[in-house]
Amino acid sequence: MSATGLLKLRPNVVKSFFRTYKASGIPELTQVRHNVKRGNYATLEGKDIAFFESIVGKNHLVQDDLQGYNVDFMRSVRGSSQLVLRPSSTQEVSAILKYCNERKLAVCPQGGNTGLVGGSVPVCDEIVLSLARLDKILHIDEITGIAACEAGCILENLDLKARELGLVVPLDLGAKSSCHIGGNVSTNAGGLRVLRYGNLHGSVLGVEAVLANGDVLDLMSDFKKDNTGYHLKHLFIGSEGTLGVVTKVSMLCAPQSQAQHVAFLGLSSFDDVLKTFRDSRQFLGEILSSCELIDANSLDASVNHFKLNSPIEGYPFYMLIETSGSNAEHDMEKFNRFLENGMEKGQIIDGTITGEVGKMQEIWKLRELVPVALIEDGFCFKYDISLPLREFYHIVEVMQERVGNLATRVCGYGHLGDSNLHLNICCQEFTQEIYKCIEPFVYEYTSQVKGSISAEHGIGFLKKNYLKYSKSPAAISKMRELKQLLDPNSILNPYKVLN
């Protein structure tokens, strides 16, 4: 299978996701629910518009039809920005921020606007700074695998270019066809291949960022090793545009795999799931590229809502295990040994394995459509948490017990190989009763087992009240001091991350 083939299905998934979520009745104006008070920023005046026009030109200063910029992908936050600026260079970004900082105008940097925590849209009337026109691929080195591009480059575009050279971008997301590299870096995006390629702190080699005062910090590097002073680039990886605006990125691409295989397995207990994961690391070692968990309730949702055929059924737990290697024959042999071992031990009850593109796509659909299918129940509470593997599934059972008949479905799926659970609680409609039954309990529970209340989605606007469950007061205080140091007027992406 070519991974590209597999990914072709995703743009539709994303579209459908958006459509169904829109119809699901989630309140759009979350900031009203949260009682957001507009910060003490200046208000846009005619002279500001004139200045911005002198920088980006008339065509890239947008004042009409801003719905697409004001509302996030989940339709959970709707800002009321009156102005979108679409600069085409780092220098233009710098001039805009310098001016906004002096004038105390709030700015919301925006990439592909595919974030899930309301981090990429204005909350009040911030100026939207769209990075969409900074979309150039700067270079890709075939030998070292090092690629550099501007922040507005779409992930899939960089990946397609890398594949022409036998390389692959070490990041793969459902939103691949619309998300920007700059946004990926700013949110430390996770996704489907963290198990194989690690996170962006490891694979990003350099960034260029524009600070709130307009200063350009050139931390670009084409090297895996650079131990010259503080590693400042990491300040901009995962700080969600609140410390600076990422304008360029260089990263290390991996060699493209020659072969892929996918197995879909049925298991009778979570204990067997854990043992199978441990064995997958041992038997598949360097070729293991995904290890996903889907529980029966999750599979039921995608199978029924999308009329899919699951190759196996009737088990409480399913695992999707993928390998990517440089020799199909070798990989298949390793995979077979792994499966034989699991079945001999009785850990794996049933399963199917394939290396055919079409069949692998069918299997991936069972997993990838789960989040979309779950929304069809009506309303869905979604949590993205990291948990110790021994506690990984327990929270699903605890939650089933807690919410009882209030929910139509409580289920868990996700990136088992990264200890990242997507816990979902579905109901016919949002009620305060079920909401209070779930929150803040779910965060307290996660905090008690020292998990992370946001594994890969970030904090953004929607989770900032829960930050305390994963970060100590000392850490939050240090975050505030960093924010104060780098953005003393707090113009960058206000109302996000920190309260």
Next chain:
Amino acid sequence: MSATGLLKLRPNVVKSFFRTYKASGIPELTQVRHNVKRGNYATLEGKDIAFFESIVGKNHLVQDDLQGYNVDFMRSVRGSSQLVLRPSSTQEVSAILKYCNERKLAVCPQGGNTGLVGGSVPVCDEIVLSLARLDKILHIDEITGIAACEAGCILENLDLKARELGLVVPLDLGAKSSCHIGGNVSTNAGGLRVLRYGNLHGSVLGVEAVLANGDVLDLMSDFKKDNTGYHLKHLFIGSEGTLGVVTKVSMLCAPQSQAQHVAFLGLSSFDDVLKTFRDSRQFLGEILSSCELIDANSLDASVNHFKLNSPIEGYPFYMLIETSGSNAEHDMEKFNRFLENGMEKGQIIDGTITGEVGKMQEIWKLRELVPVALIEDGFCFKYDISLPLREFYHIVEVMQERVGNLATRVCGYGHLGDSNLHLNICCQEFTQEIYKCIEPFVYEYTSQVKGSISAEHGIGFLKKNYLKYSKSPAAISKMRELKQLLDPNSILNPYKVLN
């Protein structure tokens, strides 16, 4: 081969290195040469000693025989500290720093003291804060591979414990048997397996650090994914103890490989070296674990000084390529195809490949003893730089031309797979003439091709005057502001990293 077997040779190498370097005539009191002016710190008084004794106890407050703490591994810096404190817990570290901060007493945190840039020893009379007693392994999870330990834990001890569980620490260094994890993290140590496992920003999951004012920042995490706010831990990875003292670390271990193979190849041009590296990524993909370059002058040094036998000779370039995989038969087949391809194309002229532990050790010796052998010429100027691969070897030729007969040997070897060259210029003794011929030219050259003037060794004390060649004034200014924020009295590891 077990990598452990291989590593057993290293403690001797290290010892020998120390011995020979000592005899090589490098000036010991570099700080005199650099004209260091003692900072405006308080001077140790009786009341201070009494306080420290109340914290660490009489036995762990050392005032005599401090040579081992005052002199670095390379004997290039000699401090004049009068006091070493050996706390046994984070709380004790915290109490010490809080006191020192209030009293304005300078502190030099020290791990295994194996650094190569004078970062781990006092420059003047700083109090040495040894982390050696914080040596506990806290836990290692067999399934997820996540390990946590105190900062003073010796790298090899953690690795041996991990191997008992089928895991391997994703870091391998010559100084493995004496360096501390906390020091590795503080210096973002590189080494022999960065090609395979990436750098510590990717594999360190959490740190606990004590700030200059004694505040404990608990950023420990047992998760690969944690997107809750700013990723503060990276401030302490690679900042060489100047922003805080790392007291605990958690990191992700990799599954231990079942098989290893090593090839030693002869090539006739650097262009062929590059092509062979590119092919190694393609043919060996996920099993490639090291790709090292050794030029003829480097090999000649280790062969002649240590009376070693090289399996092949007479080529201008040699490559050592290592694979680590989960199936010896599969790995060997891949390796053979790679070698056949290289020989058919005429890129590889000759070579040998082995999977036998003893023979692999013999081959690794040829590479690992190069840095030691080069010192035997008398005096050796050593540079650790990252360069674009297309420029990688050019600097060796340029330097040969520049220094001409002033040098006994100009050579290059290193981690080709990480674009990390160790450039060495040997001479009978240090003279101003050859020194001026080399510096600052070598840094200017590196800067011009946008390389890094310190790939893996750090800045420490010895390279701080050259930081400007790899970091922009804006970046250096931001580093200063961070230092001011986290350590306003500048008590932590003064005279290092920043001027």
